[in-house]
Amino acid sequence: MAEGPAKKRRYGSIVLSLACIGVACAVGWSLFGKRLESQASAGRGAVTGSIGMEVARPVGASGFPIPRFVSLKAEKVNVRRGPSSDHPVAWVFQRKGLPVEIVAEFENWRRVRDSDGEEGWILQNMLAGRRTAEIAPWKKGQNVTLLQSPRNGAGMVAKVGSGVVAEVENCDGDWCELSAGGYSGFVEQTQLWGVYPGEKVN
Known part of the structure; x- marks a missing residue:
């Protein structure tokens, strides 16, 4: 399988330190490995709530609106360049619970966007409706x-x-x-x- 550049992204693991005075605590975080670019959704996670401005969103084949936010179900999730296992892996997310936005659906694949604005395809069973x-x-x-x-x-x-x-x-x-x-x-x-x-x- 073809591989892309090995580029590490932030937010994979969390190292936590605390400095507290009374009930006020400063939470210091060291984060790394949000995703690893290397070789190159939601499932039917329920979307709770509604958009305040009631903006109409189209409904995908899954029956859920597009776009919508979901989260990663596993610690490592392959993101492919297209909606099939035949497409190369573009990068690997390395952060369970990371929020991603579903912007398109194709059969059991979901095109997702991360907070950096980059997009790729993930199998729906690697995504959860839990909101983060x-x-x-x-x-x-x-x-x-x-x-x-x-x-x-x-x-x-x-x-x-x-x-x-x-x-x-x-x-x-x-x-x-x-x-x-x-x-x-x-x-x-x-x-x-x-x-x-x-x-x-x-």
Whole structure:
């Protein structure tokens, strides 16, 4: 099988360090290996909630809307250049739970887009409907504050590094409640990749 360039991407494994004062903790993250470019969806993961602006989305052959967000089911997932095993592997995702956006469907294959904007094809059984989100991946090397309640000025739970993958508990269209590194708190929805602006997730 043909192989492409061996290029490592971020966010594969997480190394966590904490510095706490009272209930406020700074969460330091070292992330690597989001994906490995080498050789070169969702399944029918349920999409909960709705987009706040009620933008009409077409429905794919699976019966679910396109586009939609899902997450990776396995630690290593091959992404191919086309919708069949005959196509070469373009890269390998190396981060279970990473959010990806399904932008097209073909039989049991899903064309997905990651937070870098790159696209490829994944078998649907490698994808799950569980909702996750990346914390502001565009803010390289910066932190985002995890808050105690969904309002500006609320107490700080932790500082979470850009690119950290968090579990989405719920979103009301403006704020999302997340779990990351053993901490739970709220982040403005505009600071996340993995949920649409205004989308409500239950």
